Amino acid sequence: MKKILILIIGFYFILLLQNSFFPFFSVIGTIPNFIFILVILINLFERPQAKLGLLSSAVGGLFLDIYSILPIGIYLVILIFMSFLIKIVFKKYFEFQINPLV
């Protein structure tokens, strides 16, 4: 529960920074989508059976949807799909156990 709360608050502030602070530090006119990067990293470095990656996809996707012009659900579906994809690829091709961080 604590992790979820941290995730929601953390993602919320990262998104606000991304929209209102980092536009001043753009490289060639663009800034990276930090929520996207963070969700991928969580999914890559968590235990295969853990659910935090999926949850971060849902929370991150929802926030991205709320603060974008797209209809609510687009980023949500993309991120959840990506989360599943990473898990499937890991299950199929990586048998070895790396030291999970999360």
Add this chain to the structure above:
Amino acid sequence: MIILALAVILIVVNITGFSKKIKNFFYSVSAPIQKIFWHTGNNVSTFFETILEIRNLKQKTDDLEVENQRLLSEIAKLKELSEENAELREALQVGLQKEYNLSFAAIIGKDTSQEFIVIDKGSDNGITEKMTVITSQKILIGRVVEVYENFSRVQLISNTKSSFDVKIQDKDITGLLKGEGNQRVLLDLVPTDKEISEGDIVMTSELGGIFPAGILIGKVSSVRKSDTKPFQQANLNIFFKLKESDKVFIIVSLK
């Protein structure tokens, strides 16, 4: 089953317009924080730009001294003209407030897709879609594409979906301005027999009816001409710099 339920919820939320209420709620809650971030970002970036500039300062000082001399002589000339201008201005009642009914707003953020900005005025303040957004110097920013109760989203002219008619100041040349993303725009569909040159000022035209006529857009930076094509193109340096502005005007109606 869960996926199906989720899909149904999302579709209902988007179709009924409830998504607008959700977005408005989140914007209202986060607006004060976003304003602080926007100002801090502005200050921090200015600070770093100043540090980076120090290396070039010597060269710049020399250049400026030369320019200063030239400008001093020009000032004398302009002073006379400005007195005359002030009288004429008063006589003609030129000025933004005289031409348009304006609403004032602050930028609170950029959209995640980067080619939109969010401003802190919405339908409660009389803002509707398709309204034109400009700076105090009468420079075109873009137009309102989505309105919430207390916020609006403005599509920048550099957005790839943006295209509208423009004309070149003091010349009888019209063309189509297309957004290319990353604060870049392209002037297209200018007949090859028309002469455009670097430094020409581009402004909105009454054709097309998207923006009011006579609003400044940018300067021609390079011209692309080809004998095989019926039209020539030009790249523009747009006057609107997101990093330098946090206040905007929305043209509510023409006077």
